[in-house]
Amino acid sequence: MHVNKGKTIAQCLKDRTDYAMNDEKTGQGTYVSSYACNAEIADKEFAESKREYLRITGRKPKGDIIAYQIRQSFKPGEITPEEAN
DSSP states (O other): OBOOTTSOHHHHHHHHHHHHTOTTTTTTTTTOOOSSSOGGGHHHHHHHHHHHHHHHHOOOOSSSBOOOOOOOOOOTTTSOHHHHO
């Protein structure tokens, strides 16, 4: 995920996580999961992690990448969403 012009990192993270967790695409959130964070506030936790990294190291990552997202997709009938998740 990259920063969009005219938006803060926090705004971009919220836009992207909201899009990824769209109820229509995720069975009303049934197929949303997370690791080491709360999916409902993942955008806030990602932004806080970036601030904490900067505070501890004093370094800003190069480029405009603000997060990585993993998406799973399968052919119909190949696996159920429950098995994949």
